[in-house]
Amino acid sequence: WWVIDYVSGKNIFYGDDAYRFFLARSAWLDPALYAYNFNLPVSMVLDSIVVNLAGEDLLLSRCIHAFLGSCALALVWRSGFLLGLRKSVMVCAILIMGMMPLYALVSISFYGESWLGLGLCMILWLFLSNRLVAASLVAGLLPLIRPEGIFFLVPLLVLMVKERKWCASALMIMPGFIYFLFLLFWLPEFQDFMQWRIEVRRVLSKLMYSNDLSLLPSTYSLMLVLPATLGIFFK
Numbered sequence: 001w002w003v004i005d006y007v008s009g010k011n012i013f014y015g016d017d018a019y020r021f022f023l024a025r026s027a028w029l030d031p032a033l034y035a036y037n038f039n040l041p042v043s044m045v046l047d048s049i050v051v052n053l054a055g056e057d058l059l060l061s062r063c064i065h066a067f068l069g070s071c072a073l074a075l076v077w078r079s080g081f082l083l084g085l086r087k088s089v090m091v092c093a094i095l096i097m098g099m100m101p102l103y104a105l106v107s108i109s110f111y112g113e114s115w116l117g118l119g120l121c122m123i124l125w126l127f128l129s130n131r132l133v134a135a136s137l138v139a140g141l142l143p144l145i146r147p148e149g150i151f152f153l154v155p156l157l158v159l160m161v162k163e164r165k166w167c168a169s170a171l172m173i174m175p176g177f178i179y180f181l182f183l184l185f186w187l188p189e190f191q192d193f194m195q196w197r198i199e200v201r202r203v204l205s206k207l208m209y210s211n212d213l214s215l216l217p218s219t220y221s222l223m224l225v226l227p228a229t230l231g232i233f234f235k
Contacts, residue, residue: 025051035193039112046115047110069103075122089234112146119139122138123152123156139153140173
């Protein structure tokens with residue numbers, strides 16, 4: 001694994017983060033980079049913009065990512081304001097979200113989840129601001145950032161179809177459809193899109209993993225998770 005992220009003598013993100021950094025530097029060199037789902041196209045283009053703005057400087061690139069993570073918190077705050085939530089509630093929400101180590105670390109990484117989180121916060125704010133076309137356009141990009149983005153696109157798409165907002169519905173479908181056509185044209189076989197994951201799975205299936213549930217608090221701090229569950233008591 002390439003290592004570019006030592007903090008206090010410890011490796012934080014492992015090779016995936018490093019590989020995505022080097023892919024971002026090469027994003028404009030070869031269309032073949034967009035034909036495999038290790039790093040989806042929108043995530044790679046956005047990271048490439050960040051890396052180029054930073055002059056390919058790793059620290060500055062992470063600082064830009066951190067700033068965007070802070071912008072996501074600001075969007076959550078504005079969304080709470082539009083919902084009429086009390087400031088005390090929103091202060092707790094921002095503190096829980098912003099101080100969660102997992103959020104802070106992912107926000108400075110080159111993982112697609114950093115862009116996915118920003119996209120979700122942006123969609124929430126746009127939707128509550130009644131900017132449905134803009135919200136639909138961002139939602140259409142989510143599955144091209146991370147595959148899990150489809151789970152957030154579908155409910156909004158169903159709502160737009162139900163409300164007969166055909167322009168917004170088309171905007172959500174269009175990016176994925178264009179990417180699908182690109183894959184059909186570029187790849188010899190469509191299943192090659194997933195080939196690298198199959199190869200990696202053959203390796204990972206031979207590794208031993210711990211199923212000890214007592215290790216969960218080391219990743220998901222109970223000090224932060226338990227207060228967050230109080231949200232179910234609010235309308």
